[in-house]
Amino acid sequence: MDEDYDVIVLGTGLTECILSGLLSVEGKKVLHIDRQDHYGGESASLNLTQLYAKFKPSKKPDPKLGRDRDWCVDLIPKFLMSKGELTNILVHTDVTRYIEFKQIFGSYVYRSGRIAKVPANEIEAIKSSLMGIFEKRRMKRFLEFMASYKEEDIQTHQGLDLDQNTMDDVFYKFGLETGTKDFIGHSMALYSNDDYLTKPARESFDRIMLYLQSVARYGRSPYIYPLYGLGELPQGFARLSAIYGGTYMLDTPIDEILYDEAGKFTGVKSGNGVARAPIVIGDPTYFPEKVNKTGQKVIRAMCILDHPIPAAPDVDSLQIIIPQSQVDRKNDIYIAFVGSSHNVCAKGYYLAIVSTIIETDRPHIELEPAMKLLGSTVDVLMGISELYEPKSDGTNDNVFISKSYDASSHFETTTDDVKDIYFRVTGQPLVLKKREPIEEEDR
Amino acid sequence: MSSRKKTLLKVIILGDSGVGKTSLMQQFVNNKFSHQYKATIGADFLTKEMLIEDKNVTIQLWDTAGQERFQSLGVAFYRGADCCVLVYDVTNSKSFENLSSWKDEFLIQANVKNPDNFPFVILGNKIDLEENKRAITTKKALSLCESLGNIPYFETSAKENVNIEVAFDIVARNALQQELENDAEFNEDYSDAINIHINGEQSGCAC
Numbered sequence: 001m002d003e004d005y006d007v008i009v010l011g012t013g014l015t016e017c018i019l020s021g022l023l024s025v026e027g028k029k030v031l032h033i034d035r036q037d038h039y040g041g042e043s044a045s046l047n048l049t050q051l052y053a054k055f056k057p058s059k060k061p062d063p064k065l066g067r068d069r070d071w072c073v074d075l076i077p078k079f080l081m082s083k084g085e086l087t088n089i090l091v092h093t094d095v096t097r098y099i100e101f102k103q104i105f106g107s108y109v110y111r112s113g114r115i116a117k118v119p120a121n122e123i124e125a126i127k128s129s130l131m132g133i134f135e136k137r138r139m140k141r142f143l144e145f146m147a148s149y150k151e152e153d154i155q156t157h158q159g160l161d162l163d164q165n166t167m168d169d170v171f172y173k174f175g176l177e178t179g180t181k182d183f184i185g186h187s188m189a190l191y192s193n194d195d196y197l198t199k200p201a202r203e204s205f206d207r208i209m210l211y212l213q214s215v216a217r218y219g220r221s222p223y224i225y226p227l228y229g230l231g232e233l234p235q236g237f238a239r240l241s242a243i244y245g246g247t248y249m250l251d252t253p254i255d256e257i258l259y260d261e262a263g264k265f266t267g268v269k270s271g272n273g274v275a276r277a278p279i280v281i282g283d284p285t286y287f288p289e290k291v292n293k294t295g296q297k298v299i300r301a302m303c304i305l306d307h308p309i310p311a312a313p314d315v316d317s318l319q320i321i322i323p324q325s326q327v328d329r330k331n332d333i334y335i336a337f338v339g340s341s342h343n344v345c346a347k348g349y350y351l352a353i354v355s356t357i358i359e360t361d362r363p364h365i366e367l368e369p370a371m372k373l374l375g376s377t378v379d380v381l382m383g384i385s386e387l388y389e390p391k392s393d394g395t396n397d398n399v400f401i402s403k404s405y406d407a408s409s410h411f412e413t414t415t416d417d418v419k420d421i422y423f424r425v426t427g428q429p430l431v432l433k434k435r436e437p438i439e440e441e442d443r
Numbered sequence: 444m445s446s447r448k449k450t451l452l453k454v455i456i457l458g459d460s461g462v463g464k465t466s467l468m469q470q471f472v473n474n475k476f477s478h479q480y481k482a483t484i485g486a487d488f489l490t491k492e493m494l495i496e497d498k499n500v501t502i503q504l505w506d507t508a509g510q511e512r513f514q515s516l517g518v519a520f521y522r523g524a525d526c527c528v529l530v531y532d533v534t535n536s537k538s539f540e541n542l543s544s545w546k547d548e549f550l551i552q553a554n555v556k557n558p559d560n561f562p563f564v565i566l567g568n569k570i571d572l573e574e575n576k577r578a579i580t581t582k583k584a585l586s587l588c589e590s591l592g593n594i595p596y597f598e599t600s601a602k603e604n605v606n607i608e609v610a611f612d613i614v615a616r617n618a619l620q621q622e623l624e625n626d627a628e629f630n631e632d633y634s635d636a637i638n639i640h641i642n643g644e645q646s647g648c649a650c
């Protein structure tokens with residue numbers, strides 16, 4: 001470790017590992033350290049022992065749950081949009097060769113105490129139980145508008161200007177009812193509150209488009225998910241980094257972060273070793289004095305089930321979104337549901353992770369509408385995370401800090417953060433290139 | 444790692460830094476050897492088609508990419524391995540003493556169903572070096588292999604291409620055996636893994 005590097009990265013969460021991988025591929029000499037003995041930081045997947053040690057230290061996992069390492073329980077429940085930016089990065093960096101993905105079977109939305117599949121094309125719209133007969137036609141017209149919209153062909157805009165009109169204007173234009181707006185805005189555009197309605201429609205339009213294109217890609221839902229859990233993602237990018245020369249040190253406490261007189265980062269000290277670099281990238285837990293609380297706290301309940309979701313008995317994996325308006329809240333509640341067919345738990349079991357942004361001082365009560373949908377549980381483990389963001393952009397101290405993983409149900413905000421940090425570190429926007437075949441000649 | 448339908452055997456190679464893991468793979472797959480010492484950079488996995496008992500198999504040899512240097516190989520690296528090759532350097536007794544730790548580490552991390560039956564192969568590498576440099580005798584090595592559960596043992600030279608073909612033939616046979624047993628158990632699990640392509644087209648188009 002007593003060496004000079006181009007970049008030191010602290011924490012092996014997904015954001016840090018993607019950046020480490022990208023920078024190593026570009027030829028930067030990277031030292032990547034984690035104080036924990038496993039990869040993933042806040043975005044790890046834990047085995048049973050790790051899970052109980054973290055969330056229920058007083059209790060041992062029930063032996064009937066089977067082998068410890070058959071379990072990979074995500075700390076942050078998210079799915080990948082199959083046409084999203086993370087998929088794009090995975091493909092370009094060839095990290096797909098280390099990870100196998102499966103579809104998530106369905107995307108569901110909660111309405112009046114029941115759940116229904118989110119219709120993602122005209123045919124599904126016609127069949128959907130979410131809308132009455134006339135509303136189905138209006139929804140069909142809206143989807144046709146989405147499908148035929150071309151930026152350069154004003155004819156296809158149907159008189160709407162996505163930069164001037166609000167999303168509410170767009171809904172009004174197609175005469176869509178409140179309940180329909182709700183599932184479009186929350187389960188397709190994936191907004192967790194209603195602020196988007198009064199903003200220019202462009203962003204909502206893009207998000208709905210991403211949803212529709214992601215569904216079109218594999219058919220069942222817009223989501224894909226790695227076998228063995230999300231913790232495979234940081235490890236895949238860490239391998240990429242290592243292959244391009246990145247040095248990995250897990251289980252290595254950081255005793256001191258070193259700065260010069262001007263307050264610029266110079267290196268880190270661990271035990272008797274000092275590693276130096278002009279730049280550091282890290283997650284908020286390594287820089288408590290350089291981050292602010294965002295004010296948002298997320299509650300996540302990891303529920304172990306021995307049956308599928310009662311309302312969708314044939315489905316091995318799904319997302320359920322409970323829009324805020326349905327349960328008189330300000331923020332949506334999400335359920336991410338996966339099971340042994342995605343290799344995240346022992347045969348015959350399932351994991352449902354329920355999450356939301358906390359609004360009261362009795363957060364577990366807030367999850368009740370979701371818990372009702374799950375039916376009986378074998379065990380429930382709960383955690384509350386405070387969300388952090390960096391106080392400054394790193395130009396003064398060369399310390400580039402990632403944001404906490406938010407409550408959203410996908411990785412789009414994570415990849416935004418990756419691109420943003422990449423830009424601040426390198427001064428260049430991230431341009432993804434296909435990974436070069438590895439040169440073997442000069443070895 | 445992707446498709447389980449064609450026979451793909453994942454083999455991982457473990458051992459201390461500098462024992463010749465990358466060199467052995469390179470010699471076996473590309474018939475190349477390089478003297479110049481450089482900690483492994485850019486080595487991912489190498490694949491080679493082999494014919495084992497009339498069956499075409501693809502053997503995929505996974506290099507540690509240097510993550511082993513500070514004990515930082517994550518669990519993902521070990522997933523789905525069909526055989527594990529443990530390498531030491533016959534002139535370096537420390538690398539020999541670490542063999543059983545590497546084996547234990549593998550069994551813990553890889554979460555294999557039947558640890559007692561999982562196939563390992565041990566290679567004592569660099570036998571081309573002068574006799575007086577040798578730190579571990581064949582007898583000593585064989586006795587360790589026996590005590591670790593009758594693990595097949597070969598003495599190799601990646602430099603002179605000694606015993607590499609025979610060693611990897613056994614690796615492939617044992618991996619195939621393991622894969623067939625595994626497959627019988629979890630056939631369906633791998634049935635609908637998807638293939639992510641850059642243009643997003645699904646694989647298996649009939650045109």
Ligand SMILES: Nc1nc2c(ncn2[C@@H]2O[C@H](COP(=O)(O)OP(=O)(O)OP(=O)(O)O)[C@@H](O)[C@H]2O)c(=O)[nH]1
Pocket residue numbers: 458459460461462463464465466467477478479480481482483507508509568569570571572599600601602603
């Ligand atoms: N004489 C001799 N040298 C060898 C042999 N195999 C490897 N070497 C040399 O030993 C050194 C290390 O070999 P590598 O293949 O890079 O070792 P490694 O196990 O991949 O090392 P790491 O990547 O650091 O874990 C190189 O200088 C090789 O040229 C061999 O059979 N005989």
Ligand SMILES: [Mg+2]
Pocket residue numbers: 464465466482483486506507508509
């Ligand atoms: Mg090597």
